[in-house]
Amino acid sequence: MRNNSKKILIVEDEALVGMMLARMVESHGFCVCDVVGTGEEAVAAYHSHDPGVILMDVSLGGSMDGIDAGxxxxxxxxxPIVFFTGYYRDQNLLKRAEDIRPLAVLDKLGAIDELVAILDSAFPLPDSFA
Known part of the structure; x- marks a missing residue:
């Protein structure tokens, strides 16, 4: 059973980008449970935190990229996994990502509103609002 909180795990190997993403999504009502920088850390953090969504960069340092971690x-x-990448138009990368059945694959430089809308769609409304 999926956690119903708006808890998000961010996987981004550039620490500054990870912190900026965390601030942006928190300002839209989400809770960031952790920001990690490698695929191996992503797998461990997923099991430790049980997030409702994983926001994962495709290109990561270490031996496991974001798609391998997914x-x-x-x-x-x-x-639900939302991949983001600066290589948004790379067809080989998109094919590999599709095999994971992500919620979305987004352009790393895309609009925050698109990201927020996708994150919102991953969390069901509480029964009192349904």
């Missing part, structure tokens, strides 16, 4: 997480979970 694949590893998919072995035990259907948690």
């Amino acid at each position: 694949r590893e997480i998919r072995l035990t979970s259907e948690v």
Whole structure:
């Protein structure tokens, strides 16, 4: 069963970008449970924090990129994953990402409003609002 809170795990290997993303999504009512920088840390943080959504950069340092980390997480979970990348038009990358069944694949330089709308769509309304 998926966690119903608006808890998000951010996976971004550039610390400053990760902090900026965390601030932006928190300013829109989400709770960032952790910001990690490698695929290996993403897998461990997922199991530690049980986020409702994972916001994951595709290009990460270490031996596991974001798509590999997503694949590893998919072995035990259907948690929504939103990939973001600066290589948004790379067809090989998009094909690899599709195999993970992400909620979305976004341009890293895209509008925050698009990201917020996608994150909102991942969290169901409480029963009192349904």
